Amino acid sequence: KSKGFETKSAFDVYKTEEKSKEREVRLAKKAEDEESCKKDPACWGERNWLPATFACDDLIEKAYNFAFEWTDGVLGAKFTNYKMKINGVITYIGDKIKFQNKFGAWKNHIYECDFDTEKKVVLNVEVRPGRLP
Numbered sequence: 001k002s003k004g005f006e007t008k009s010a011f012d013v014y015k016t017e018e019k020s021k022e023r024e025v026r027l028a029k030k031a032e033d034e035e036s037c038k039k040d041p042a043c044w045g046e047r048n049w050l051p052a053t054f055a056c057d058d059l060i061e062k063a064y065n066f067a068f069e070w071t072d073g074v075l076g077a078k079f080t081n082y083k084m085k086i087n088g089v090i091t092y093i094g095d096k097i098k099f100q101n102k103f104g105a106w107k108n109h110i111y112e113c114d115f116d117t118e119k120k121v122v123l124n125v126e127v128r129p130g131r132l133p
Contacts, residue, residue: 056113
């Protein structure tokens with residue numbers, strides 16, 4: 001007999017139920033944290049920065065038919081700014097890429113990537129010559 005349980009199997013059922021309750025509490029807390037973060041542009045922008053980077057970088061690279069070179073370094077951030085849009089869409093902005101033109105010259109470019117934070121998909125990518133101020 002263990003701590004008021006008639007059998008080991010009764011104890012196992014109790015432990016399983018307790019673990020299930022703990023899991024439900026953790027999931028509820030996580031959902032609450034997620035909703036709270038969505039209301040804070042800084043939190044939501046930072047939370048989705050990495051998924052946006054992985055989703056956007058290939059599309060940015062393919063924006064021109066010429067060679068490209070990332071200038072962000074090994075551990076640098078491709079996106080340095082972002083702005084909230086509507087319905088969970090964030091536009092991530094950066095200027096850490098150079099594209100080669102048809103004459104072989106390299107030119108810095110600014111890029112913007114509209115990322116749907118709910119579906120985790122890219123909606124639009126824009127690239128133009130220049131540097132961020």
